[in-house]
Amino acid sequence: MxxxxxxxxxxxxxxxxxxxxxxxxxxxxxxxxxxxxxxxxxxxxxxxxxxxxxxxxxxxxxxxxxxxxxxxxxxxxxxxxxxxxxxxxxxxxxxxxxxxxxxxxxxxxxxxxxxxxxHDFRFLFERFLRVSPSTKIVAVVNGNSPNELFWRNEIQKELRPLEGRVDIRWYDNLSFQDILKQTANLPPHSAIFWNTMVVDAAGVPYEGDRALTTLYATANAPIFTHDDSFFGKEILGGPMLxxxxxxxxxxxxxxxxxxxxxxxxxxxxxxxxxxxxxxxxxxx
CATH class of the missing domain: 3.40.50.2300 (Response regulator)
Structure with missing residues (x-):
């Protein structure tokens, strides 16, 4: 089973x-x-x-x-x-x-x-910043299910040593449609970290690739992630599981x-x- x-x-x-x-x-x-x-x-x-x-x-x-x-x-x-x-x-x-x-x-x-x-999120972010050292802002796309909120806290704790070096923005309290508006208008020298999007803050579920492909189509910054299950045209390479x-x-x-x-x-x-x-x- x-x-x-x-x-x-x-x-x-x-x-x-x-x-x-x-x-x-x-x-x-x-x-x-x-x-x-x-x-x-x-x-x-x-x-x-x-x-x-x-x-x-x-x-x-x-x-x-x-x-x-x-x-x-x-x-x-x-x-x-x-x-x-x-x-x-x-x-x-x-x-x-x-x-x-x-x-x-x-x-x-x-x-x-x-x-x-x-997962070593600090290692992942530091590797990305080595490849793209001009990055000043990282927008984190993460859902609002209990498991995703657990990871918001864990990722935030792991990334505290990067405070002051990069501005990390969290959007898990927004609907995915509002996240898309934010990530379509990021300032220069921004990047997007994709964690997961199971359910957004409005309670809308997102199966398959629908959320990631929509994000890629509208975002104005490169996207990186932690798991090569998401790897494809939307995701830049990097250290992934x-x-x-x-x-x-x-x-x-x-x-x-x-x-x-x-x-x-x-x-x-x-x-x-x-x-x-x-x-x-x-x-x-």
Whole structure:
């Protein structure tokens, strides 16, 4: 069972889930029945819809408990931990595509495995500023879901040593349409850091590439990010987490768990990997 954090079409987690499935198909010596579900209550933090969802999962798997639970992203991992005893107390779980800060080693149960990430936002910003030393303003585009607000605070803490060197502007309290107005009229020597846009401050969800492609079409500054799931024509190169590398590790861990290996022997943390694009943006 693959459990998505907010929905099957939200980046970057959908890319991890897709590539994990591909790794399972490639590496598995057995035929697999892979089922996918989403913790959609993570968009708003409203816990009321969770009870019917828990009951649904309990009824769906009443006759046969999953051989493995793969929780993709921090909200999915938190859901599994909250309802583990009620749903699948003995089934092994693999937590992946979430940052080490969201799931500490002390939180890992004996039947849990972890293939996590470690984002270094200060390193990422400093590398960007080395490439573009004239940058004076960085506008951060981030959503308003509980997970995104958690990251607003974490990123802000990590970037405090850069205060005075660059003006970092936050827009998570705005609707995405208002964010677009702000980023279309940034002063010279500005850049945009794209974190995620799951839900904006008006409660509007943004699946797939819709928000990022719209931002790119209207913004007057180059865009950089932390995860190569977003990498494409919109994003400048830089040190990004490799979705493919992490998914390969997670897929291998899942096969090992299905083969009977003890979950608590599998703990791995991936950091930002250096990836650079040769494409130059006209918005520099």
């Amino acid at each position: 693959i459990l998505h954090s907010v929905g099957r079409e939200f980046r970057p987690w959908n890319e991890y889930a897709k590539q994990i499935r591909a790794e399972l198909d490639r590496q598995s010596p057995w035929p697999l029945d892979v089922r996918e579900h989403s913790v959609e209550s993570a968009r708003s933090g409203d816990s009321n819809p969770e009870l019917p969802f828990v009951q649904y999962l309990g009824a769906l798997y009443a006759e046969r408990v999953p051989d493995l639970i793969v929780a993709v992203g921090a909200p999915a991992a938190a859901f599994v931990r909250r309802h583990r005893q009620q749903l699948f107390p003995k089934a092994p779980a693999l937590f992946t595509a979430n940052d080490q800060r969201r799931l500490q080693y002390s939180d890992i149960a004996q039947n849990d495995a972890l293939v996590a990430v470690r 490799s979705a493919r590398a992490l998914s390969k590790e997670a897929g291998s861990a899942a096969i090992r768990l299905l083969g009977g290996e003890k979950p608590d022997s599998i703990i791995r943390v991936e950091g930002n990997s250096c990836r650079y694009s040769t494409r130059r943006s006209a918005r520099s």
